Amino acid sequence: MNTKRSLITKFHFLFTMCCIGLASQLSAQTIAAGGTKPLGPLSSYVDPYIGTGFHGHVFMGVNVPFGAVQLGPTNMSEGWDWCSGYHYSDSLIIGFAHTHLSGTGIGDLGDILFMPVTGEVKPSKGRPGNPASGYYSPFSHSDEIAKVGYYSVKLKKYNIKAELTATERVGMHRYSYPNGSTPKMVIDLEQGIGWDRSGENYFRKINDTTIVGYRFSSGWAVDQRIFFTAVFSEKIKGLSVYDSTSVKDGAEQKGKRLKAILTFDPSNTEILVKVGISPVSTDNALANIKAEAPGWNFESVMRKADEKWSDELGKVKITTADPSQMRVFYTALYHTMIAPSLFNDHNKDYRGTDKKVYNKASFNNLTTFSLWDTYRAAQPLYTIIHPEKVSDMANTMLAIYKQQGKLPVWHLHGNETNCMVGNPAIPVLSEAILKGYKGFDQNLAFEAIKNSSMLDERGLYYVKKYGFIPADSMAESVSIGLEYAVADWSAAQVAKKLNKKDDFQYFKKRAGYYLNYFDPKAGFMRGRLSEQTWRSPFSPFESIHEKGDFTEGNAWQYTWLVPHDVDGMISMLGGEKPFLNKLDSLFFVKGDMGAKASNDITGLIGSYAQGNEPGHHIPYLYAYAGQQWKTAEKVRYIMDNLYTDKNDGLCGNEDVGQMSAWYIFSSLGFYPVNPSSGAYVFGSPIVNSAELKVAKDKTLKIKVLNNSKQNKYIQKILFNSKPYTKAYIMHSDLMQGGTLQIEMGAEPSRTFGQKKSDRPRSEYN
Known part of the structure; x- marks a missing residue:
């Protein structure tokens, strides 16, 4: 790319980033100060690093809400904590793939991997500690930028700056090579993540700027098929295609471990590539590029991605007194819209x-x-x-x-x-x-x-x-x-x-x-073995992963999995008093889960596990027995201690949005114990206010009075200016919009949600 074009592009990028940054700063200042409406995009609060540490397993990279493309870095390491392909502890990158999972406990995808390189390279990712063995590169978080719609990192081995953005079905790359080098690009169709194993690959050079192909693989998804078309901003001057490490003749190849190394003219210090993906064909992949990213304006694509995220995040506008809560909340909301x-x-x-x-x-x-x-x-x-x-x-x-x-x-x-x-x-x-x-x-x-x-x-x-x-x-x-x-x-x-x-x-x-x-x-x-016989020996603490009687849990955690008939469960446990005593016990009893316990049992409070989904409704069960104030205590503790704005800020797998959805609901003050019932049980809101766009022309406003860390108990509620005494609210009411005013206090209310007629009931839940 010529110098004039490069300078103009960089000017546009800096100008765009400054505009986004200024708007984001104004938004942050307005909300943190308790302003009623943000002035800029809420995307500034999203921190993609949250959940990339510990066992969060979240996706790192670029996408748009619910997009087909999740374009981001894939680390060298493999294993359970690399199910998304990236973990904060890692320092080696093998390339940038176009599909990733987020928060799962099994690894897959990682399709169509690109890696910019210079010099002599081998068509293999290589081995850690031996840079000459392959094309991988070290990187540092200090050289990384991660925000919605934009990711950048410096590849230390090659002194190359990699930048990524995306539309729904197109990943856009921009690579800045050092002066005096010969730009090259590795395309690896063998590489996947986790369980994924390459099957049949296809690669074809259509012309001097276009490559097409497909990758069929087997893993968690036993027969995955993805097609791609890659269009480059500069002409391809050289092409070597490999099946594993063997060079193949010709620009069209099928194989099981296909890789290609593309070479560009040394005068090109900046190479852009648009990669369209499709589940159907390479022609459709090209059509996706023409429809979604017809030009070469990287900044425009990046800006539109940010706008799409800001629009979707703007469906829930909150105010809090703590900027870190803003980051946790909007990152959580972002996580719920990856899939x-x-x-x-x-x-x-x-x-x-x-x-x-x-x-x-x-x-x-x-x-x-x-x-x-x-x-x-x-x-x-x-x-x-x-x-x-x-x-x-x-x-x-x-x-x-x-x-x-x-x-x-x-x-x-x-x-x-x-x-x-x-x-x-x-x-x-x-x-x-x-x-x-x-x-x-x-x-x-x-x-x-x-x-x-x-x-x-x-x-x-x-x-x-x-x-x-x-x-x-x-x-x-x-x-x-x-x-x-x-x-x-x-x-x-x-x-x-x-x-x-x-x-x-x-x-x-x-x-x-x-x-x-x-x-x-x-x-x-x-x-249970039969009508009369139970499996023995039995310990309510024991967990045997994939071979016991419980899925990623134990009897203490699963005894409460009756969200559809809590009244029946209360009777099953002997009535309200024994039910409440046992529920209290759950949050402080500890026992030996055994050597074969599931790794998913994390975020423990006693034997309650916030880090795994089957128990997410449990803190809200107190309301069914007239002790809604204990629900308030538990959910506040969880939000304050088990969700942070650090890279290890999730206490368990994100699991494609569920871990974050719990936080979103709980922050707003209610939660769907039995989802299909349409009832939401009140907890303890941490926001000072919220506006939810619940329909094209309707808004639900939530106002939380006297809110603080100490004032965690609901005292009373007004819904559309009328007293509302129930410990739950129905979906149909929320979707009508209006104003939900919640008054908080430092001591449990002696009246709110305590009458039997005000408690959530199994006919609703």
Whole structure:
């Protein structure tokens, strides 16, 4: 690139960054000072480093809300803490891939990896401690910039500045090479993340500036297919294609471990590349580039990405007295919008679970459904602030049902992974129906719910035959059975709404099967072998990862997994007083979980684990027995101590938005204990005020009076200027907009939420 063009580009970049920075600073000053409305983008509060340390496993890089592209660095290291490809502890980069997961406990994706290089390099990522063995480079966080829509890092080995931005389906790279060097680029189609293993790769040079290809791989997603087109700003002067380390003749190759090294003219000190991805074809990938990133203005793409994030983040505008809370809140909100991600092209073409191509669909097809995690809070959050996306999610699930014969369990890039337990799509789809969302076929939805519930797979055969899953028939039987009961309650409520009386009675009965896992003598849920026999020996503390009776947990944590029938659970535990005593005990008892305990049991308070999703509703259960003030104590403690604005600021896996969604809801002051019921239980808001855009023309305003670290107890609530005494509020009320005024105090209220008529009830929850 000539010097004049380079100087103009750099001027535009600096000007844009200054404008964004000034607007962000004004926004920060306004909100921190308690102003009513921010003056600039809320994106300035997002810190992508939060959750990249400890076990957060979050994505680092660039994307737009719910975009197909997650373009970012991939580290040299591998392992559980590198499920997203990046961990704060690492100091080596092997390149920049276009797909990444965020917060999962299994690694995959990492497709279509680019790495700028100079000098003589080998077509291999190399080995740590031996720089000559491959193309990897050291880097330092001091040379890194990470913000929404923009990522930059200096690759020390080559003295190259790498810059990234993105649209929905296009990753845009800008690489600044040192003067006097010969710019080169490695494209690695073998490299993936975690379980991912390369299958068939294809690479073809179309002309002097365009490369196309595909990468088929197998891993967590057993048959993943991704196509790409890469367009360069400068002419490719040299090309070497390798299968592993063997050079191949010709500019078109198929292989299992394809890599290419591209060489550019030494006069080009700056190389830009636009990479479009597609689940369908290289032609569609090129069309995505033409539709979303037709020019070469890096700053314009970056600015638009920031604007898209600011628009979405602006659906929830809060004020707090603590700037760090602002960073935690808006980073959490950002994390909830990384997925579900688009899995279609700009023209709406997509590839289904059956591997067939569906052209010009009437909805946006999505992927990365971590439903066992997200049905608890992330999906309910979408129904409030992203109502326009609910029908896309529902239609995607119904398309998956038609293609694979059941609703998704954990869907990834056109593949059913069957990961985790229960039928978590059922509460999500039921929630959409019960909350009155349209834009999808509700009769087909109930058909999908019913048929997915009546299969014989994954323990359902035993549920239908015995009313429980025998502990010696499969691992994690208790967790699986309890999750099925939650889904069955949701199915029953949909049947009731659609006037399917027999189905209602059937699924209502199955929703009560949670009782079959409770041992009254032990006082816990536990593995059952038969009507008369429990698995022994038994310890409520023990956790055996993937081979015990519980999924990433123990009996202390799973005994409370009855969010759909808390009244029934209270009776099961002997009444309100024993229920409250046992709930109190959960937060201070400690015991030996054993040598085979799950790594996911983190964020412990006694035996309560905030770092894993099955217990996220538990702190809110006090309200069902008239002690809402204890809910306030617990959720305030969790927010104050287990969520920070540091790189290790998450106490467990982000799990595709669920860990952060808990914080978003809890910060605002309420939480969906039983999501598809439409009821939200009050806790203890930490914001001073909030405005939620709940519909095109409606806003919910939350005003929190006398709020402070000491004043954590709700004293009284006014909703639209009228006294509101209930310890919960319904979705239908929130979506009408208006003003929710919450008055806080330093001592528990003796009246709020204590009357039985004011407590959340199982007919709602």
